[in-house]
Amino acid sequence: MHRRPSFPKDLASPSDPAIFEAAAAEFPAAFAGVGETGRRQLLQAMGASLALAGLTGCTSDEPDEQALPYVRQPEYRAADRPRHYATAVAGIGGYAQPVLGTTYAGRPTKLEGLPEHPASLGAADAFTQAALLGLYDPTRSQVPRRLGQPADWGAFDAMMVETARRLDARQGEGLRLLTGQQTSPTFARQISQIVERWPKARWHVLEPVNEDQRLAATALAFGRPLQVLPRLDLAEVVVSLDDDLLGPGPQQTRNARMWSQRRIAYQAGQGDHRLFVAEPTPSLTGVAADDRLAVAPGRIGAVGQALAARFGLAPAPATLSAREQAWVGAAAAALSQAQGRALVSVGALQPPAVQTLGLALAHRIGAVGTTLRLAEPVALAPPDGGASFGALVAAMAAGAVDTLLILDANPAYAAPADSGFAESLRRVRQTIHAGLHVDETAHLCAWHAPVEHDLETWSDARAVEGTVSLIQPLVRPFYAVRSRHAVLETLQGRPVASGRGLVAATWRERFGAAFESLWAGALRRGFVEDTAAPEIAAAAAAIPAPAPHAPSSGLELVFRPDPTIWDGRFASNAWLQELPKPLNKVTWDNILAVGPDLALAHGLESGDIARVAAGGRTIEAAVWITPGQSRRTLTAFLGYGRRLPDQVGDGHGYDAYEIRPQATPWALTDVVLSKVGGGPRLATTQPHQALDQPGIVRAVTPAQARAPKPPPADAVSFYPPVPKDGPQWGLSIDTDLCIGCNACVTACDAENNIAIVGKDLVAEGRQMHWLRVDHYVEGDPAAPREAFQPVPCMHCEDAPCEVGCPVGATVHGPDGLNLQVYNRCIGTRTCSSYCPYKVRRFNWFDYTGSDPPERRAQRNPNVTVRTRGVMEKCTYCIQRISDARIQAKLENRAIADGEIRTACQQTCPTQAIVFGDVSDPSSAVSRRKAQARDYSLLPEENTRPRTTYLARIRTNGEGG
C-alpha cells in the first residue's frame, strides 16, 4: 500500500523526475534550496557551522530557581506525587467527556478517560486530551471588557443590576439568552429560574453541528424527539448510510469503544463483524468498512430506499447503478442473516425523511431495542427547537430584543450566511458576550465577560448516554474569570455566587436528605450513578414516504465539521491545529475535498485555490484531491477562516460558513466550481516519513488470522546478543482495531511535552510528534482501500540508530528500551538518517524557551523539556516505566502486567495499543504477539523491533 497513489510503482532510473519529486515531498527541508545554493555559500555555511559548533555546548546546566514550599501544607500529601481528580470537560455539543485529571503541585498536567464511567471506560478522544491545553491558553480572555476596552467586574455587575431592574419592570420582555447546546442540569435549573422570574424572557440555542434533523426524524417516526444510541458492541452487521459512527464527535469514544469490543470478540472467532458504508465523502467509518460505496449526497435516500425495498418497506427506486445494486444486495443479505444482531444507522446530517426510512428499516430488522437504543434527548431543548436561532434573529431584526446575553456561542462567525445576524445585532440595545475568548462575537458586543475553563470551574454536564458528570476544578482560576453559572446568576441582578454553591444547590434538590454523602460520592467517582437516560421502548416506526430524490444537474456540496477544529471552537488550540487531519494529514488549514475525476476535469491539483459559488455566494478554498470522494461532490469543512487577532487560530484556511444556508445547512446543490490558481503550500504530513513498500500494511483472511503462528525464522545477526534481564518492554498495535482517530497523538503531546512548531515548519517536515498515524491509500482512486497505522519508535533490539551515534547519546537499556540521552546529544542527526522507520525528531530551533509561564505550567514535570539541537523520539513513556519500577521496588514486588500503560495506550478508544513485558508469555502483549497476525515493519532490515503490528482482517484478505 502506498501513502502517495502517484508514487512510481517501479523505481525507474534515479534521474527520473518523479523520484526527485517524491523525495522532495518526503524531505521538504532537504530539498528546499537545492540548485539555489552555490559552492561558495555552501562552503561558507559549512565553515561557520564548524566554527560555531562548540558554542552549542555553552548552555547552563544549572536550573537557577528557588524552592517555594507551601505555607500550609495539605495533610497526607507530598508536593511531587500526582493527585487525581475525577471530573469532566463539557465537550462538543455540551456533552460531558468524563476525565481523570492528574495534577502535580496543583497544576493539571494530563487528562485521562475516566475508567469507571459507563460511556468512556477510560478512553478519551483527541478533543478531550487537548482540552488541557485550552486551560493554559495564554490568549484566553482574562478581564471583562466594555466596548473592547478592559473593564472591571464591578462595572459589569453594576450594569447587570441595572439591566435586571429594567427587565423586572416589564417581566423580562426583550431579554434573550443565546447559548451553545447545553446538557447541564444546573444550567437547566437557572434557565427555569430566569423564566419563572421573567416569563417573557426567551432562551435560544446556536449549535452549528447539531442533531436537529435526527430529533425531527425520531419525532416523525415515534411521535416525539428521541436520542439514538447505537450499541455497536452488539451489532454483528452494521449498515451506515452516511453516518460517521467512528468519526470525531461527542459519541466517538463510546462508539469506538463498543465497536472494538465487538471486533475483539470477532477476532477471537465469536460471531460475525461486517460494516457496510454508503457515503458521499470519505470518513473514518468508511475506512473501517468492509464494503464502502461512494454515493452522491442526494442519492443516499435512493440507496436507503432500495435497501428498504428489499425488506418490503418501500417501493424500489427507479434507477440504481450496478455498483449501487451490488452494495445494496450485499448489505441486505447480511442484514437479513443477522436479524436482531444488526444495525442500520443513518447520519444525523441526512434529511429527516431519509433518517425515518432508516429507523423503519432498523425496526424491521429488530435493531430497535437491541443494537439501537432510544432514550429521552440528553441535550436541553430550547423553546423553539430546531428553529431556535432563526426565531432569535427574526426577533432581533424586528427590534423586539432589548438585552441579549450570548454564552458559549459564536454567532458572528458560525451563524448561517443568510441569517443576517450581524445586521440584526445593531438593533439590540444591550449586548453581552460571555466566553473563553474574545472572539468575533465579542467584538460586536458592548460587554464581554471572561468565563472559567472547565478544568477550573464548578459545573455539571451529561454524557451522550445521559450519565451526569459533576465538573469540579483541578486548579483555581488563573485569571479574573467567572463560572458560567455565576454569570447567569449576575444576569438576575444577584450578588456573585460561588460556582460550587450553585451546582450544589441543584443537587441538594435532587439528592434530598442524603445530600452530603451522595455529593461526596459523586465527586469522588466523577459522575452521578444511575443517571443514564432510561431506555424507551418505542412503538413501531411509521412507514415513511419514499425519500425525496431531486437529481442535481450541477455539483453538490456537503458541509462537515473539521476533524480537529470541529465547528471552529478549537481554533485556539495549537495541539489540535497541528494534529494532522486523519484522511489528508493537512495541519493548520481546512481543505475543499474534490474527487480525482472532478479535479482532473477542472485542471485542479491538491493545494490549488478553487472558487465555489452557490446561491449567490462564493468562497475560495484550497483543494485537496480526495480518493473515494463521490464523483460530483465537494466537501467543505467548517471551523476555519477565523478572525481572531493575536490568537493561534487567526487567519488559517477558509470560512465555509460564508456559503452555508440556513434552510439546508448540510448540503448545497447546483454548485459551480472554478479554478483560481495555485495557492500557498499546505502543511501536510501525508508524504513525510514514507515507508512506501509492500508489506508495511498487511491484511489477512479470517481463516489466516486464526491459524497458529508459524515459528519465527531464525534471523542471523551480526550484532552481539543483547543480554535480557528483567522485564522486556514491547508494544503491539492492532491495525485491525485502529480507526485513525488521533487520540493517541494528542495524548502523547500532553504526556511527553511535545513541542508545537507551526504551519511553516510542518510544511518543511519538521513536526515533532513522537507518534504519527500513517494513512495509506491503494487501488482505484474512485473506490480506494485505505488504512491507518500508528508509528511510534520501534525500539529495535538491533537498533541502527545506536550504531550511528558518534557520542553514545542513543543507547540500549537492559529492558530493551532504545534510550535517547538528551544531555549527551550534540545534534549530528546521524541516528535519524540511520533509522529506517523515520521516527526520530530533531529540535531545529528552540521551540520552548520563549513560552509564556502559562504554557510552562502545563508541562509534565517527569519529562525533560528538550532544548535546541537535540534529537528526540518515543520513549515508551519511560517516565511511567521508571515510576512503576521505583514503586515496585519500594514495595518489594514485581511490576504487574498492565500496571504500566503508555499514554497512547491509555487513551485509545479501541484498545488497539497494548504495552507490556514480552519476556512473560502470559502478559497481554505477549498473547497478542503470539497471534498469526503479528508482523514487524521492514523485517528485511533485521532490526528486531519491539513494536510490532497485528494485520487487518479482511474477508478477501485484501487491503493490506
Next chain:
Amino acid sequence: MPQIFTASADTWLRAWVIGLAVAAVGAGLAGGGLANSSYLSRQAWPVDQPVPFSHKHHVGELGLDCRYCHTGVETSANAGFPPTTTCMTCHSQIWTGAAVLAPVRASLVTGEPLAWNRVAKIPDYVFFNHAIHVNRGVACEECHGRIDKMPLTWRAHAFKMRFCTDCHRDPAPHLRPPDQVTRMDWTSWDADPRNRGYGAARMRALHIQPAKLINCEICHR
C-alpha cells in the same frame, strides 16, 4: 630584488609558535581547572537565604530529625521543603519576636511562601528519587555531608555525574541500615566489625544489580 624577510623573522616565528602553544595549553589548563573548581560546582560555598537557617543549630545541637521538616523524603522523589507552619510549630512559642524570623512570620500572615535558594540542585534532565535511595539505606549524609555542622547550608559534594555513578557502580560501601538513614556520624558504625559486609549482604537481599544501575535511563528520561 630586496629581501622580503628580515634577519629576525625566524626568531619571531619561533617565538609566536611557542607562545601560541603555551597559551593554548595554559587556556586548556585554566579552563579545566575552572570546570573542576568549587567556584563552578559551588561545593562548600554557603548559599544566602531569606532566613539564615542553621542546620548546625537545629540538627547538631537540638537533635531534630531530618524527616521532621523534609517529610517527603521516604515516599516521594523530592525530600520537600517544610511549609511555614512547620517552622511556626516552635517559633510561635520561642524566639517569637526575633528579627531574623520576620520573613517566616510575614509568610504566615500574608500566605506568601518563603523563597529558599536551592543548595543541592541538579540539572533538569536528571531525575533523582529520594524515596528509593532512603529506603535502600543510602544515608542522608552520603550526599548532603555533615549537615549538622553547617551554620549556613552549602553543597557538601560537587554534584557531577561522576559523583552519582561512583556509587551506582559500587553501592555496597554506601548502604547503611534504613532505620538509621538520618544519622550523621557513621564512624563508630563503620568501625564496628559486625557491620563489615553489611552492604554486600543488603545488595544480595535486595537484588541490587550495579550493571543496571549505571544505565542511562535510571536517571535520564
